[in-house]
Amino acid sequence: MSSLLLCLLLAAPTAEAIVRQADRAVLGENATYTLRMTVERPGRAERVVEMRGWKKGDDLGLVRYTAPARERNTAYLRNGDSTWLYLPAGEKVVRVGPKQNFGGGDFSNGDIFRLSLIKDYDPTLVGEESLDGIPCYRLDLKAKDRSVAYDRVVYWVRRDGTFYPVRADYHTLSGKKLKSLAVSKIARVGSRERPTVLAMESALETGSRTTLEFLAIEDDVKMDDRIFTPSALEKGE
């Protein structure tokens, strides 16, 4: 019995391995995708934006609006630690902060473009629990330094071998919960099955919620680094 338990313990993945796998659950290393963002605010009409995105590694990302027509070609670019916003109406590229909200929703620019948690956090596996009936690993992620956006993330990842994230609660330096991400709707999109809906809900602003739905994903796409530059952003390349 004791040797069986030892085997099971040895087989359990480490916290780092779980987070590393979860980081790649939705989008792979290099991918292009089509996304629909729905922003819900109490007392206001629902806002729906569709966009096309390009991702190369953890540091290069580009998202360009395709609908509604009046916002078409609005684009966000991430290159290393810098993020830019292109507004076609003014034909201007402006630098924006990674903590500023993305497209007026509950995701920050950093949430959209920096999908890798393992780079910024030291994870600890604190236990196993069921979340909405799904067996999960519960992890506590502590920011490696004080420049990381959220000081602490409580993270639930599926324990069924897929390592799909289920939920993440983001906490500020003071320990207060700022927002929660719910990951759902596992479906075959592109070459494999994956979670396709990410819903971010503010813990402070009642009823404020933003949903990202991946409509199409293409993995392992070869991309030229030159599309991830502010000048390309302006040219609409």
Next chain:
Amino acid sequence: MTPLLGIAFRNLLRAKRRNALSGGTMVLGSAALVLGSGLSDGIAKQLTANLVAVQTGHVQVVVRPADFQPQNSPFDAYGQDHLPQAMALAREIEAAGSTFGVARAVPYLQLRGTAIAGNRSSLASLIGIEADREPELRAAFPPEAGTFLPDGDPLATYIAAPIARKLRLGVGDTVSFVIQTPQGAVNSRDAIVCGVFRKNAPWYDNAFYLPLASMQELVDWPGGATNVKVTLRDGGPASIRRAREAIAALVAESHVAPEAKDAQVRVETFEEAGRFSFSIIQANETALLVLSGFLFLAAAVGIVNSMLMSVHERTREIGTVRALGMRRALVVRLFVLEGLALGLVCAALGVALGGSIVLYYAATGIPMNTITLAWMAGGDVLFPVLRAASVLRAGLLIAGLSTLAAIYPAFTASRLEPREALHHV
């Protein structure tokens, strides 16, 4: 001269209607000058008082990037960077400052973030202050409801009426602040509204005052601040200059070094720090100058016209007095004195009219109903100021202008030949 001046005053009554019409221009001109100066001085007073009491003090210590260029925004007065040893520096300035007129030196910490209440959120200007050491701020922002920040309550926040309305906040309600710390992390804090201050300049519409220690905790800068605000006992230019030099020497001695490589610690007077306010004051003064120029031109044309008509009507009279031996110089003097007499009467009436209007609005205030006007006036109500210097200046300018405008008609009159003048029909 005195009998001649008496004659000049009496002559004004000989063409009452014409003098009343041309004098009316001057009365209105001098009233407009007094009113314009009153408005301009009121705006300057409000903007300066806001700046000194609320933001910079008379002199402030702040960290600026080496290539700092003020963008003419009221927020430029605030520092954006960490001022190291700010608490110690403030104490040092206050202790040594008794010799150069320092009343108080207080640190404060300003940062922009988001305020959230229920399902509403807004950009917020968060300012950490030592509440018990900010009597000027307390006087500038009296509470409309509740109280100013109480001592020793780390959860209290004192907020502007417009943001209170926007977030549906009242005294006793809870508000959450979310900020990005200068290091990059997101931090948050809850606070309870202790008071709401009435609306002032529009750039304070989103202001939340918090105890300095609470703000330092939120920004994750223990003991940190962005500015040291120095208030002097005497805010005169000489005192400010002297204090600024002494404080600069103290800062140099204390070797305060900014953390960023391309930044420097600067000691600024409120005029240097408040470029935005002073550009508004300058714009108002320029507008007043241009307006005065046009008013003077219109009044001068009226006076010249009126005096020339007077010369024309009195040609035979001038011929008679010249034939009786009155010298040309005396004719010139008589007409110039008539101009002066007209100017003095009109200036007196004009400044009385303008002064009364200014005094009325100084008591009641002029509502600045649009956001543009509120930005220009530094508040949603403008209280004009009546200064003796403005009244004197308007009076002297109008009287002087009237006298100068009479010179040409006076010489025209003096050049009349008695023989021809007597034949004038």
